[in-house]
Amino acid sequence: MTRATLEPNRAAPPKTSGPEAVGVRPSVLVVDDEPSIRDMLRIVLRRDGYDVRTAEDGRQALESLQQGPVDLLLSDIRMPDMTGVELLRAAKDLNPDVVALMMTAYASTETAVEAMRLGAVDYLTKPFNIDELRLKVRQQIETRRLKQENVLLKKALESRHVFANIIGRSSPMLALFEMIEAVAQTTSTVLITGESGTGKDMVARAIHYNSLRRDRPFVALNCGAVPETLLESELFGHIKGAFTGADSNKKGLIEAAEHGSIFLDEIGEMNATMQVKLLRVLQDKRFRRLGGTDEVQADIRVLAATNQDLPARVAEGRFREDLFYRLNVIAVQLPPLRERREDVMLLAEHFLAHYAAEMGKPVPAVSEEAAALLSRYHWPGNVRELENVMERAVALERTATVRAETLPPALRGGAATAAGAAGGGGALPDLGEGFDLEAKGDEFYRHYLGLALERAGGVQVKAAEMLGMTFRSFRYYAKKYKLR
Numbered sequence: 001m002t003r004a005t006l007e008p009n010r011a012a013p014p015k016t017s018g019p020e021a022v023g024v025r026p027s028v029l030v031v032d033d034e035p036s037i038r039d040m041l042r043i044v045l046r047r048d049g050y051d052v053r054t055a056e057d058g059r060q061a062l063e064s065l066q067q068g069p070v071d072l073l074l075s076d077i078r079m080p081d082m083t084g085v086e087l088l089r090a091a092k093d094l095n096p097d098v099v100a101l102m103m104t105a106y107a108s109t110e111t112a113v114e115a116m117r118l119g120a121v122d123y124l125t126k127p128f129n130i131d132e133l134r135l136k137v138r139q140q141i142e143t144r145r146l147k148q149e150n151v152l153l154k155k156a157l158e159s160r161h162v163f164a165n166i167i168g169r170s171s172p173m174l175a176l177f178e179m180i181e182a183v184a185q186t187t188s189t190v191l192i193t194g195e196s197g198t199g200k201d202m203v204a205r206a207i208h209y210n211s212l213r214r215d216r217p218f219v220a221l222n223c224g225a226v227p228e229t230l231l232e233s234e235l236f237g238h239i240k241g242a243f244t245g246a247d248s249n250k251k252g253l254i255e256a257a258e259h260g261s262i263f264l265d266e267i268g269e270m271n272a273t274m275q276v277k278l279l280r281v282l283q284d285k286r287f288r289r290l291g292g293t294d295e296v297q298a299d300i301r302v303l304a305a306t307n308q309d310l311p312a313r314v315a316e317g318r319f320r321e322d323l324f325y326r327l328n329v330i331a332v333q334l335p336p337l338r339e340r341r342e343d344v345m346l347l348a349e350h351f352l353a354h355y356a357a358e359m360g361k362p363v364p365a366v367s368e369e370a371a372a373l374l375s376r377y378h379w380p381g382n383v384r385e386l387e388n389v390m391e392r393a394v395a396l397e398r399t400a401t402v403r404a405e406t407l408p409p410a411l412r413g414g415a416a417t418a419a420g421a422a423g424g425g426g427a428l429p430d431l432g433e434g435f436d437l438e439a440k441g442d443e444f445y446r447h448y449l450g451l452a453l454e455r456a457g458g459v460q461v462k463a464a465e466m467l468g469m470t471f472r473s474f475r476y477y478a479k480k481y482k483l484r
């Protein structure tokens with residue numbers, strides 16, 4: 001029985017002919033009022049493997065085009081009623097991508113030129129050499145096919161440049177996109193590492209929103225930002241009376257993230273006690289609320305991130321080795337921006353477009369010199385720094401191009417920085433423990449915006465002028481820093 005059902009299948013002819021093969025044949029619409037030419041072209045082109053349709057005038061040709069597009073329109077120019085040029089114009093209205101090859105009985109180059117102007121790709125003078133015609137048809141069809149392939153390829157490539165809003169086309173980033181996709185399918189704990197500003201936050205979200213848990217909560221907790229004494233109650237919740245001030249029951253973030261994902265950022269900052277408690281949750285999938293006696297089940301996926309060297313902290317005895325291994329089931333490492341320079345301009349353009357839209361300005365171009373500086377810089381603050389530099393450039397640039405002069409001194413190379421520091425720029429604070437560039441930058445902006453506003457007697461246009469920025473940018477920053 002089995003044999004009987006197998007046999008016919010095996011005997012089936014290979015799929016080289018049949019309807020599928022016909023469907024992929026390139027199509028040509030031949031338009032000529034001369035029946036002998038129509039017949040001749042039909043025979044020759046069919047033999048060359050094209051799907052040939054014919055029409056004896058422009059009206060019939062348009063009807064045929066309305067039924068379905070063709071890969072090539074091969075039309076006579078001189079025809080009664082509607083000329084080939086008029087037909088081409090109408091065909092372009094129908095489909096702007098139509099490819100047309102015109103034929104003209106006389107060397108009436110004027111109309112041929114007119115047809116070319118309208119977008120015909122080439123023309124043939126009658127009486128034509130049949131081999132020349134076959135060649136031109138083949139060339140046009142081939143060009144069109146390559147163009148279509150390019151469009152598809154470009155689309156496919158572009159979609160690989162952006163994954164869940166994460167932008168990058170360098171090979172480490174393409175590998176990262178694949179990693180995120182794969183990791184999202186699992187429920188394993190993931191440890192995301194990378195320097196500050198490399199996109200760890202974005203990756204954590206991308207993993208959650210591509211996972212089966214995407215419709216469940218994503219809860220983030222910055223372990224470094226919560227005082228140690230509060231971290232436990234934040235994570236596990238507490239019951240009324242657990243400690244002074246606990247005047248009601250409170251759900252912790254682990255409960256809030258039930259069936260979803262919890263993102264523990266700056267995990268390296270967690271103290272020893274909390275490390276033990278977290279380890280228990282990861283091992284037993286159970287925890288106890290602060291002051292509570294009942295054990296609670298936890299169905300959460302843990303995503304953790306750090307910009308510290310955790311193995312080093314393990315070696316120093318400052319991070320539990322067992323917890324490290326529990327977290328590091330899947331390791332996702334984000335490369336610093338200076339190790340993927342191909343991404344710099346892609347990201348720069350993305351941020352320019354973003355901030356230009358936000359500030360209601362046209363998207364500026366980037367001068368060659370500025371682009372060179374951007375690509376060369378070592379980006380210690382990674383993508384976040386690049387984003388800030390682009391935001392600043394959109395705000396400060398008053399021409400249609402971001403020029404090297406508009407970029408911060410740090411980017412303008414060693415010479416400029418050294419000169420700046422020597423020439424009185426030395427009042428700037430040095431790097432050191434607790435240095436926070438963003439906070440310093442904010443402070444700087446706030447100071448000068450406030451100062452200008454004060455000196456301008458509250459007149460914003462005047463203040464903007466004093467700061468050398470447009471009113472639009474001023475308004476943007478005034479809003480950002482909540483200045484009145």
Ligand SMILES: Nc1ncnc2c1ncn2[C@@H]1O[C@H](COP(=O)(O)OP(=O)(O)OP(=O)(O)O)[C@@H](O)[C@H]1O
Pocket residue numbers: 165166167168194195196197198199200201202203306307347383384387
């Ligand atoms: N590949 C990227 N594409 C687009 N934007 C990015 C990319 N990487 C980072 N960013 C942007 O840069 C900024 C910093 O990213 P993110 O907060 O994810 O970094 P982080 O690694 O978590 O930094 P930190 O260690 O300081 O917390 C964000 O505004 C983010 O949107």
Ligand SMILES: [Mg+2]
Pocket residue numbers: 200201265
């Ligand atoms: Mg972060």
